[in-house]
Amino acid sequence: MVAGDIRQRVPGFDWISGPRSLKSYWARHVESIAIAYSASSIEYANGTLIDAMFDGKRFASKPTLIGELIGRARYVGEEVLSRLRDDSLAQNALKALPAVPPLRFEIAPFSVEEEYYIRRQFSG
Numbered sequence: 001m002v003a004g005d006i007r008q009r010v011p012g013f014d015w016i017s018g019p020r021s022l023k024s025y026w027a028r029h030v031e032s033i034a035i036a037y038s039a040s041s042i043e044y045a046n047g048t049l050i051d052a053m054f055d056g057k058r059f060a061s062k063p064t065l066i067g068e069l070i071g072r073a074r075y076v077g078e079e080v081l082s083r084l085r086d087d088s089l090a091q092n093a094l095k096a097l098p099a100v101p102p103l104r105f106e107i108a109p110f111s112v113e114e115e116y117y118i119r120r121q122f123s124g
Contacts, residue, residue, distance in 0.1 A: 030089050031096035034081060038072035041105060071103025078102050 039050035042065070049069065052059075059065055074097050081090035110118065 027089075030092045033089075034073040034076040034093045034097065035069065037076050037080075038069050041072060041107070042068060067100070068103060070098055070100050072105050073097055074100055075102035075104055076107075079104075080107065 036050060039053060040048050042049040044052050044065075049059075049065070074094070077090050077094040077097060079102065081093055084090060
């Protein structure tokens with residue numbers, strides 16, 4: 001999900017296009033990054049699990065779905081975030097997750113726009 005998508009879908013996120021805004025937001029919310037990415041990768045109803053979360057849906061009665069969410073989040077933390085230059089972000093994200101086996105899944109490549117935006121936010 002690129003910043004433009006976030007601004008359209010989440011009220012109050014207009015500031016996210018500013019210089020270093022993504023990086024500072026990431027640093028403040030690192031514990032939830034893996035969960036958010038995982039939820040955005042799971043198809044649910046007519047969208048994704050993160051869409052359903054933003055719509056206020058509850059999932060306490062769906063343990064299989066919760067297990068998939070946490071397993072995928074663990075995979076994101078161990079296999080994606082840990083490859084960042086500053087792996088303390090991955091360590092903090094993993095501390096916030098239950099100790100479950102990672103659940104491997106296909107991670108979609110970034111679009112050209114997403115890659116540009118991320119490089120701009122995190123370089124130098």
